[in-house]
Amino acid sequence: MRRAYNSGSWEKARKYAFQIIDQPKERELARSVIIRSYWNQENIAEVIRLNSLWDNEFEELSLKAKYASQKDNYPNAEIHHPRILKLHSTQPIPQNIRKEWNDDDITDNFWQEGSRLWMVHPHGNTFWDMPEGFSLSSTHPDLLRLTAEILLYPWEKSTLQPLEGSRKLGKMPALAFSAGTDSTAAALVMPEQTILGYHRRNFESILDHRNADKLLEHMKLDRGKKVVDISSNHELIRTYHYKQIGFSSDFACATHLILLADHYDIGAIAFGMPLDNTWLSKGRKFRKFDETPYFRYWTERFLSAGIELFLPIAGLSEAGAMKICQDSDILPYLNSCLRGDGEKGCGSCWKCFHKNGPLGRLFDFQAKEIQTFLRRKPLPTAIHALWALQILNLESEVPELQAFLDSDLTWWTSSYPPAKEILPLRWREETWANIHHYLSPMEIPYPVESVNLYDE
Numbered sequence: 293m294r295r296a297y298n299s300g301s302w303e304k305a306r307k308y309a310f311q312i313i314d315q316p317k318e319r320e321l322a323r324s325v326i327i328r329s330y331w332n333q334e335n336i337a338e339v340i341r342l343n344s345l346w347d348n349e350f351e352e353l354s355l356k357a358k359y360a361s362q363k364d365n366y367p368n369a370e371i372h373h374p375r376i377l378k379l380h381s382t383q384p385i386p387q388n389i390r391k392e393w394n395d396d397d398i399t400d401n402f403w404q405e406g407s408r409l410w411m412v413h414p415h416g417n418t419f420w421d422m423p424e425g426f427s428l429s430s431t432h433p434d435l436l437r438l439t440a441e442i443l444l445y446p447w448e449k450s451t452l453q454p455l456e457g458s459r460k461l462g463k464m465p466a467l468a469f470s471a472g473t474d475s476t477a478a479a480l481v482m483p484e485q486t487i488l489g490y491h492r493r494n495f496e497s498i499l500d501h502r503n504a505d506k507l508l509e510h511m512k513l514d515r516g517k518k519v520v521d522i523s524s525n526h527e528l529i530r531t532y533h534y535k536q537i538g539f540s541s542d543f544a545c546a547t548h549l550i551l552l553a554d555h556y557d558i559g560a561i562a563f564g565m566p567l568d569n570t571w572l573s574k575g576r577k578f579r580k581f582d583e584t585p586y587f588r589y590w591t592e593r594f595l596s597a598g599i600e601l602f603l604p605i606a607g608l609s610e611a612g613a614m615k616i617c618q619d620s621d622i623l624p625y626l627n628s629c630l631r632g633d634g635e636k637g638c639g640s641c642w643k644c645f646h647k648n649g650p651l652g653r654l655f656d657f658q659a660k661e662i663q664t665f666l667r668r669k670p671l672p673t674a675i676h677a678l679w680a681l682q683i684l685n686l687e688s689e690v691p692e693l694q695a696f697l698d699s700d701l702t703w704w705t706s707s708y709p710p711a712k713e714i715l716p717l718r719w720r721e722e723t724w725a726n727i728h729h730y731l732s733p734m735e736i737p738y739p740v741e742s743v744n745l746y747d748e
């Protein structure tokens with residue numbers, strides 16, 4: 293029965309299971325094989341029927357089946373996956389104070405219990421576990437308003453409120469540090485005293501923190517960096533709006549640093565946003581990033597809260613960031629693959645192709661995800677993927693991309709000089725000089741300015 297089940301012969305496995313189901317010692321296993329084999333065959337009705345016949349012994353599977361059946365019948369229905377419902381119901385809850393969402397006074401939605409900072413939102417509570425000594429009462433209200441806007445604005449229009457603008461610019465630079473290649477490169481070119489703020493999901497997910505932990509230790513112990521490691525569940529806010537777990541918006545990865553700005557005297561928050569998403573739109577079309585409403589709005593908004601928006605690698609591509617990491621001997625602590633085992637990458641995901649491949653790490657070019665992504669139109673992470681194909685000498689494997697591969701992309705690892713002008717003045721020269729310790733500047737005419745892969 294086991295052998296049949298493990299080899300995917302569902303009918304055969306069930307046949308054996310039914311033969312032993314009446315033996316008390318075998319009953320549990322037999323039932324499990326039967327119901328799971330139906331689940332594997334997507335026989336949803338049978339899963340639900342057997343679970344109720346067997347006293348709800350397979351509740352979790354049955355919930356998944358009910359979810360699948362609703363999704364089948366009503367593809368656009370807004371229903372939560374059982375895994376999300378379980379996460380919602382197992383989150384910590386405030387001990388002493390319960391608040392209702394207040395859309396008049398946004399700052400009233402925050403309170404503190406010990407070192408835990410709470411924020412109520414229209415669908416529940418979210419929290420950050422702050423360092424010892426953090427005090428909400430000495431945190432400027434604009435920092436709370438900015439946090440609420442970044443986490444809730446897409447849905448709660450009331451969070452878009454004027455800021456007082458009375459917080460003085462702090463002295464310290466900080467970086468929203470994800471432990472990936474881009475933010476590691478940012479950490480390496482930013483001023484020595486930069487605070488690295490790591491956001492840690494408080495709940496289990498496919499995201500593995502082991503790679504990040506290794507790098508955080510290295511940054512702390514070997515490189516003497518100040519690392520702030522904050523647990524939070526704010527990535528669940530999106531799920532109340534039937535979206536996947538993740539950041540509500542681009543700057544959500546820094547809400548812990550915004551909230552800690554007064555605690556650490558932070559006056560600039562940096563993001564490892566590379567050229568692919570700044571002067572290029574979606575990695576494939578040039579735009580004047582410094583003139584976009586996005587850049588202007590957020591620069592102004594952060595500044596009103598006494599924080600400069602710091603984009604240290606906005607003028608370098610993902611490939612430039614990789615080169616910086618490679619040249620500073622930090623690679624043993626770094627792996628961008630999210631499906632690795634804490635040591636190596638999985639070798640078959642898109643990141644293993646375009647981030648690990650050019651670093652000389654093994655990957656399977658024929659892997660399904662890599663081949664699927666290469667055939668997508670438009671090509672994801674476009675210029676960077678083309679550069680990776682050239683570096684890896686794989687051009688002949690992708691005849692359909694030939695037209696894009698004619699021009700030489702070696703410039704992709706050099707810096708784009710106009711990006712220097714958006715760096716905060718007080719750290720501009722230092723950061724730019726650090727970048728040029730690793731990379732050379734692009735030559736005029738800057739090749740990135742003519743990128744427009746799909747004539748958009």
Ligand SMILES: [Zn+2]
Nearest residue numbers: 629638641644
């Ligand atoms: Zn991988």
